[in-house]
Amino acid sequence: xxxxxxxxxxxxxxxxxxxxxxxxxxxxxxxxxxxxxxxxxxxxxxxxxxxxxxxxxxxxxxxxxxxxxxxxxxxxxxxxxxxxxxxxxxxxxxxxxxxxxxxxxxxxxxxxxxxxxxxxxxxxxxxxxxxxxxxxxxxxxxxxxxxxxxxxxxxxxxxxxxxxxxxxxxxxxxxxxxxxxxxxxxxxxxxxxxxxxxxxxxxxxxxxxxxxxxxxxxxxxxxxxxxxxxxxxxxxxxxxxxxxxxxxxxxxxxxxxxxxxxxxxxxxxxxxxxx
Amino acid sequence: xxxxxxxxxxxxxxxxxxxxxxxxxxxxxxxxxxxxxxxxxxxxxxxxxxxxxxxxxxxxxxxxxxxxxxxxxxxxxxxxxxxxxxxxxxxxxxxxxxxxxxxxxxxxxxxxxxxxxxxxxxxxxxxxxxxxxxxxxxxxxxxxxxxxxxxxxxxxxxxxxxxxxxxxxxxxxxxxxxxxxxxxxxxxxxxxxxxxxxxxxxxxxxxxxxxxxxxxxxxxxxxxxxxxxxxxxxxxxxxxxxxxxxxxxxxxxxxxxxxxxxxxxxxxxxxxxxxxxxxxxxxxxxxxxxxxxxxxxxxxxxxxxxxxxxxxxxxxxxxxxxxxxxxxxxxxxx
Numbered sequence: 001x002x003x004x005x006x007x008x009x010x011x012x013x014x015x016x017x018x019x020x021x022x023x024x025x026x027x028x029x030x031x032x033x034x035x036x037x038x039x040x041x042x043x044x045x046x047x048x049x050x051x052x053x054x055x056x057x058x059x060x061x062x063x064x065x066x067x068x069x070x071x072x073x074x075x076x077x078x079x080x081x082x083x084x085x086x087x088x089x090x091x092x093x094x095x096x097x098x099x100x101x102x103x104x105x106x107x108x109x110x111x112x113x114x115x116x117x118x119x120x121x122x123x124x125x126x127x128x129x130x131x132x133x134x135x136x137x138x139x140x141x142x143x144x145x146x147x148x149x150x151x152x153x154x155x156x157x158x159x160x161x162x163x164x165x166x167x168x169x170x171x172x173x174x175x176x177x178x179x180x181x182x183x184x185x186x187x188x189x190x191x192x193x194x195x196x197x198x199x200x201x202x203x204x205x206x207x208x209x210x211x212x213x214x215x216x217x218x219x220x221x222x223x224x225x226x227x228x229x230x231x232x233x234x235x236x237x238x239x240x241x242x243x244x245x246x247x248x249x250x251x252x253x254x255x256x257x258x259x260x261x262x263x264x265x266x267x268x269x270x271x272x273x274x275x
Numbered sequence: 276x277x278x279x280x281x282x283x284x285x286x287x288x289x290x291x292x293x294x295x296x297x298x299x300x301x302x303x304x305x306x307x308x309x310x311x312x313x314x315x316x317x318x319x320x321x322x323x324x325x326x327x328x329x330x331x332x333x334x335x336x337x338x339x340x341x342x343x344x345x346x347x348x349x350x351x352x353x354x355x356x357x358x359x360x361x362x363x364x365x366x367x368x369x370x371x372x373x374x375x376x377x378x379x380x381x382x383x384x385x386x387x388x389x390x391x392x393x394x395x396x397x398x399x400x401x402x403x404x405x406x407x408x409x410x411x412x413x414x415x416x417x418x419x420x421x422x423x424x425x426x427x428x429x430x431x432x433x434x435x436x437x438x439x440x441x442x443x444x445x446x447x448x449x450x451x452x453x454x455x456x457x458x459x460x461x462x463x464x465x466x467x468x469x470x471x472x473x474x475x476x477x478x479x480x481x482x483x484x485x486x487x488x489x490x491x492x493x494x495x496x497x498x499x500x501x502x503x504x505x506x507x508x509x510x511x512x513x514x515x516x517x518x519x520x521x522x523x524x525x526x527x528x529x530x531x532x533x534x535x536x537x538x539x540x541x542x543x544x545x546x547x548x549x550x551x552x553x554x555x556x557x558x559x560x561x562x563x564x565x566x567x568x569x570x571x572x573x574x575x576x577x578x579x580x581x582x583x584x585x586x587x588x589x590x591x592x593x594x595x596x597x598x599x600x601x602x603x604x605x606x607x608x609x
Contacts, residue, residue: 059349059370136453143459144443224450225414225443225460235446239342239417240590241363 062244070248079233084252086228087218090146094153094221095214102158102210103203106165110199111191119162127159132220139224149221156217157210164206168199197274204268211260215253230256301332302508307344307353310337310553311468313380313388313494313565314357315527318552319545320519329515331508335552341421345497349373354502355512359494362419362590365582368600369592374503376605377513378573379494380565382425382486387467387534388493388565389425391482397461398480405483409435414443414451414463419590421493422464427584428489437588455479467563468555484534486566491581492574493565503602513605517571524569536561568609575601575608 044064050056051063058066074080108115131152142148172195180190222231234249304326308314317335320326326333336353338344345364348356349372357379358364367373382388393402402411408429415422423442430437443460445451448469455463456478464485465473473479485491496516503509526545527536536542538561549564550557579597586593 057372059367059372135447136449139445139450139453139459140457143457144445144454145459223446225445225454232444236418236444239361239363240419241342241346241366 059241059243062247066244067247067251070244071251074245074248079228080252082228083230083233086226087222087230087256090149090221090229091153091214091218094150094217095157095210097150098154098157098214099161099207099210101154102161103165105158106162106203107169107191109162109166110169110195116166119166123159123162127163131156131217132223135220135224144225148224149226152221152224153214153217156213160210160213161203161206164209165199165203168202168206169195171202172198200271204264204271207267208261208264211264212257215257215260218253301327301330302505302511303332303334304355304508304512305334305336305353306512307336307338307347307356307358309339309341309344309358311466311565312549312553312555312560312563313359313567314552315545315549315564316379316516316519316523316567317357318548319523320515322548322551323519325515325518326512329511331511331515333512345373348497348499351499351501354508355496355498357494357496359421360492360578360581361417361421362585364497365585365591365600368497369595371500373497373499373600374602375495375497375573375578375600376503376509376602377496377516377571377607378492378568378609379496379571380567381490381574382484382493383490383566384487385531385534386486386528386566387484387563389422389464389466389485390470391429391462391485391488392455392465392470392473392479393462393482394455394458394460394479395477396458402461403482405429405488406433408440408462408482409433410439411461412441412443414445414454414460416444416446416448416451418442418444419585419588424491424581424584425464425485425489427588428485428491432489452478468559471559471562492577495573495578496571498602506604509605513571520567520571521569523567527564528566531564534562536564570607572607572609573601575606 047061048064051058051061051065062070071080074083105115105119109119110116135148135152138148138151142151176194176198177190180194185193218229219231219234222229223235226232230249230252234246234253237243237245237249306317308317321333321335336347338347338358341358341361342363344353344356344358345361345367347353349367355376356373359380364373368375380388391405391408397411401407408426413426415426417423426440426442427437430440443454445454448465451460451463451465452469452473454460455465456473462482463479470479470481474481496513498509523545526541530537530542536546538546538557543557546557546560549555550560553560575597578601582591582595582597582600585591
């Protein structure tokens, strides 16, 4: 140790400033406009090539062109809009109910000691239950109409929202709240003007997750006697081993996911313009 | 050096010879089945060593639904599949990835298998026989399933339109049973094994058996084209199965009275084998013994009818018939 240390101490007295290159770059991933689409196009091109060259059995992995044909047929027959409208209704109302309940419970947990103790225990106990395991019970409780389908989605959305809301509330800097208190700002105004905007970024990040959860759950929700719906369509195609239609349904679901993602981007840009 | 070479060569020859000898000894085969009594002959053949007698070393792979068996047979994970016909199976077969090589369980009068069940409320308001199902909400597991086809056959028999009934697909038997018990559907088609617990707890009313109303060929043995190139293996397997079919028919099915097999010295050993493989107590096995043809025959005409019906409903691709999916070298037609 000492042997190595001595040459360094000897070098120090030379006064010439050592040039140091700028080290502060990186850690700021920017959005490139095209790279994502180029990668996607490349994957689809290779997939199509594998399909048309006959490297893979079309039954095991239908080519993108076959999927496009299946979507086109679905669209021209009019069934696509019927499936979509039912699914959007279920996803929309399930997500809305789950989110409202989740925001209320999340704020209660974030603001009240009593609600925190009870709420976190219940959320931890109930969140990991697979909703699909509860389907027979949901059918017994709510029948096979729209209620159990919406309830399945709302339940899945509720827990994630509640968790992201209360962690958002927890993350609001305490000194901001203390400052408002020292200016004698009333409780409801602190909640509205300090805590709500402070928690909003993580609430919106939570929306991103819950929107995907709602899309995931629409397939299990539509296991319950649904005639129409993208989930029901995917299930039926799976049951009948129509793999091209199965993937067509999956593509529609993921396009739907992309659209919802864009919508949340817009929402973030509007609500979080102060960032 | 030459000595070493000779020794190595001798070793190689011996190793190869022993390999051939072992292959000659027993052919390895994997069969995909459900743990249901409709596959009883398979369990009998396995347990009593009929496969081994025929020169096969059979490994049974258990599945929990019919569809995955068809998929596993296509992908080569199992050599043979034994299960019910489904729309998915026909769609796979139409692409040439599966061939039917023999018959298995059947819906037949006097042998309870799938039944029509009514909810208590619907029964009270006049749904008393299978004929009354016209215009009702009926739970099934999946569209294009055996249950769906059974309703189609019933509609043909009593001259009502299938579009008159509302088919409610609930994806699993437990969901269908829950819907029936919760009075959210008027009726459901359920296998006797699921329906029994429901009936015992007063959750549903029995209307009739599919076998009594519309007999049809429910299950079959099928194989992938790759397996079919090994003619020796297929012949041996079918021979062993026919031997078990015959025994199952003569010992169990011939003694059936009112849908129940009496437990006595002759039937007990076989019933215990079925109980062992289906994980059911013997007292339950006696009540759900599916009919299997003693010669392993396949009702090809009915298979063709199934395909036409499914094609008509749009569940199966058009442009093929039973001849295209049946391996004529092996199938004994009715």
